[in-house]
Amino acid sequence: MLDISELSRLSGFSASKLRYYEDVGLIRSVGRRGLKRLYENEVKARISLIALARTAGFSLLEIKEMIGTDGTPNLERNVLVAKADALDATIKELTSLRDGLRHIVKCTAENHMDCPRFQRIMRVALTKKKTAAKGHRNRPSND
The missing domain is CATH 1.10.12 (Lyase 2-enoyl-coa Hydratase; Chain  A, domain 2)
Structure with a gap:
């Protein structure tokens, strides 16, 4: 388990950005340690995917659709091809x-x-x- 400050340090995303990503449904905390949100280690892969997608120019809504509600990435090839063409x-x-x-x-x-x-x-x-x-x-x- 990682608290929000550890995840922030590991990912390079500010704690406020991580809270925002949680608010919009891109990541999910699993509890708290005092006032700090806790995340499972698997969230690091999700954060990496978000960083890659943002760098490629995907919007947060597009990223949310790619990640899906269960957290398993659903990377549709036609969407990726369209983004590559735009790049x-x-x-x-x-x-x-x-x-x-x-x-x-x-x-x-x-x-x-x-x-x-x-x-x-x-x-x-x-x-x-x-x-x-x-x-x-x-x-x-x-x-």
Whole structure:
């Protein structure tokens, strides 16, 4: 059995984050030692899965669906493939942005605003910002 401070130290998650994860049903304590919540050792695997999923960009609601009510992970392959595809798109976008910034550093134009590639990067950034804003307004919050 681990108390919340031990689990916090082992996982790197703050005690308040662990309490929040318990409140939303991602982890479950099995009792208390004084005022401290107690967890079974198996919760470490669950916390690791949560950390991996958050790093990959899954929302807490998506993670909750993956973990399931009994704590046994149900990792649907189609969901994982879709997230991997989204990560690929993000990597491509960030790589393009990085390359554009490196170009700007080396650009021979007297003013970056006169550089056609810089102009293109700014247009793309604005288009993506508009698209993201529209998507954000139409998507329910789940965190």
